[in-house]
Amino acid sequence: MKAAVFDTFQGKITIRNIADPIPKPDGVVVKVKATGLCRSDWHGWMGHDPDIRLPHVPGHELAGTIEALGRDIKNFKIGDRVTVPFVSGCGSCGECKSGNQQVCDHQSQPGFTHHGSFAEYVALDYADTNLVKLPENIDDVTAATLGCRFITAFRAIVAQGKVREGQHVTIHGCGGVGLSAIMIANAFGAQVTAIDISEAALSLAKQLGATSIINASNNTNVVDAVKTITNGGAHVSMDALGSSETCFNSISGLRKRGKHIQVGLMTGDHRHPNVPMDRILADELEIIGSHGMQAHKYPEMLKMIVEGKLHPEKLIERTIGLGEGSRALPNMNNFKNKGILVINSF
């Protein structure tokens, strides 16, 4: 099959033929119809993920049809149109048994623990536990945007943040996950303040439901600006970028008993940032992580998409080919894209 491969971290990504994947007994092989480009792929290419073994094929947000079945698969058949959360839970550890496959002890992650979906075919493990059948009226390109950023934003806003109508929600960073969170928080009736350093990203944030915007590149005190806009602080605030500064600002811009949700990956020097622990204690703030979403929680989100309450297709900037995708991946950190790029030709 054709795949985008890198042989060294931060090295050239080439399109070449490699062996077709074979399903494990509890896995499937999916013919990839569409796959999104995510900043986590960039982290993988940079060498930030210890799971990756070289040479490697990136890609973890995908939709496609089942091409081959492992011998133990009970719930799916060849030809089923499916997607999958980027964390596939094993189904048998304590976390999976408690329904929290998103923090499984033995995670399988295409594009990290094994070859991913920047290819004609991808192997998916623990398939009965993690595959999600797609409704007919959600197309492949839209479905490919769900498996990482959109589900992460959905779980963060709905399950972790418990955002309610009329609350103030602040989103620091308007890349794919931040924009998704803005759309979802808006759909649940929140007043959303979007913060970024790019005017283009902020204008897209407004189109997707942000009621206020703050450009952090020309605002010397983001926290004061947030507190003014939100009448004293946000009920729920998300660091959707993943940096020491956005994390600190997100926590500092909360009102009493507010919730900070960390969604942006913290890597390198940002792994252990300063947090205003004095305020966390005095104001009873909550610090919450959010890591993807379990397959069994997809139906509520899919229903809202089918009913037209959520529009993940609006997050898509454009579709591209595998070659352009492999050239775009190393530049995922320069924040020039306004919206999600999806590969849909191989």
Ligand SMILES: [Zn+2]
């Ligand atoms: Zn597990």
Ligand SMILES: [Zn+2]
């Ligand atoms: Zn991702």
